[in-house]
Amino acid sequence: VEGQMQVYRIEVQITDINDNEPSFKEIELEERISEATAPGSRFPLPEAQDPDSGRNSLQSYELSGDEHFSLAVQTGPGGDQRPELVLAKALDREEAAFHELVLRASDGGDPARTGTARIRVTVVDANDNAPVFSQAEYTVRVPEDVPVGSTLVTVTAIDTDEGLNGHVKYWLKKVSEMASNIFHLDSESGAITLLRSLDFEEGDVHELNLQAYDGGALYDTAKVVITVTDVNDNAPEISMRSALREISEDAPSGTVVALLYVQDRDSGANGEVRCSIDRDVPFRLQSSQDNYYSVV
CATH class of the missing domain: 2.60.40.60 (Cadherins)
Structure with missing residues (x-):
């Protein structure tokens, strides 16, 4: 009114209310x-x-x-x-x-x-679990005439780790030279297959010691016992051990004129031999011990 101006400073203080919640940049x-x-x-x-x-x-x-x-x-x-x-x-x-x-x-x-x-x-994952075979010992019976290439048994080991730590491979730990030429173990599948023909007379039981390794070098062991059963694949063999070239016509009855040895390499009933001699001859066959026979 009087033509004068005056500046007054006014300060407004805003009082906080709880209108924001704590928040994370990523939920x-x-x-x-x-x-x-x-x-x-x-x-x-x-x-x-x-x-x-x-x-x-x-x-x-x-x-x-x-x-x-x-x-x-x-x-x-x-x-x-x-x-x-x-x-x-x-x-x-x-x-x-x-x-x-x-x-x-x-x-x-x-x-x-x-x-x-x-x-x-x-x-x-850490490699804190070793492979574990489903059986400590696998047993299998196969006839000696099983075809070459046949899968005789498949071993299985489980490792509960994942990735490389759980990937199992199989190895033959201890095996005879003969068995190594007969059997093949697939390192990935655990299948044991036949490389060549079996021969019961060559060996009727084969033992294989296996190991299952994971990617971190932990392992388990198992045994595979393969029993070969006999097949009648051998004929009896007769060998002359001794014999008289001639005999007097007045030789007494019971005189031994030949000594024979009979052998069949098969086992059990397949290896049991029955011997006979042609009839209508003045000789007979007399059984002795240990597969020996006398012609008298």
Whole structure:
């Protein structure tokens, strides 16, 4: 009114209300932890952000979901809270390959507001399992005339690890030179096949000692016992051990004129021999011991 002006400084203070919840930049988190990791190991987690101030800002973290993990919170130089994932219990990928956790951040408002992030922990395999054969000893019976190339038995070992640590290969650990020429072991499938014909008379039992290795050099052992059963593939053989070239016509009855040895290489009933002599001759066949016969 009087033509004078005056400047007054006015300061407006905005009082914070709890209108923001803590939030994570990513709400789906991935962690990869080896099952060989020692309990007590720590892994940093991302921090939540809350633009509110004072008590309305971020105040605490909480972890839920699995007994294998716990939460530790470190306080930084500026008072900021830094969450860490702590391995509380040893992992076993064969027991659980994944663990689902929930990280919750809370402010101090009334009521409190929260933000969450899901953590998926993938357990990375360690070579902590050796292969295990399905049987400690495999037994198989095969006839000696089984065709060459036949699969006699297939051994199997299981390794519960994954990838290279669970890939099993088979090897002959201990085998005789004869058996190594007769049998072939496929290192990938575990199939034992026949390389050449069997001969019961050459050997009726073959023992093979095997090993199953995984990619990390852990192994298991097993034995394969192959019993060869006899087939009647041998004819009886007669050999003359001694004989008279001539005999007097007045030789008494019972005079031995020839001594024979009869042998059949087969076994059991296939090796039992019955001998006879042509009829209408003045001789008879007399059985002796140990496969010997006398012509009298």
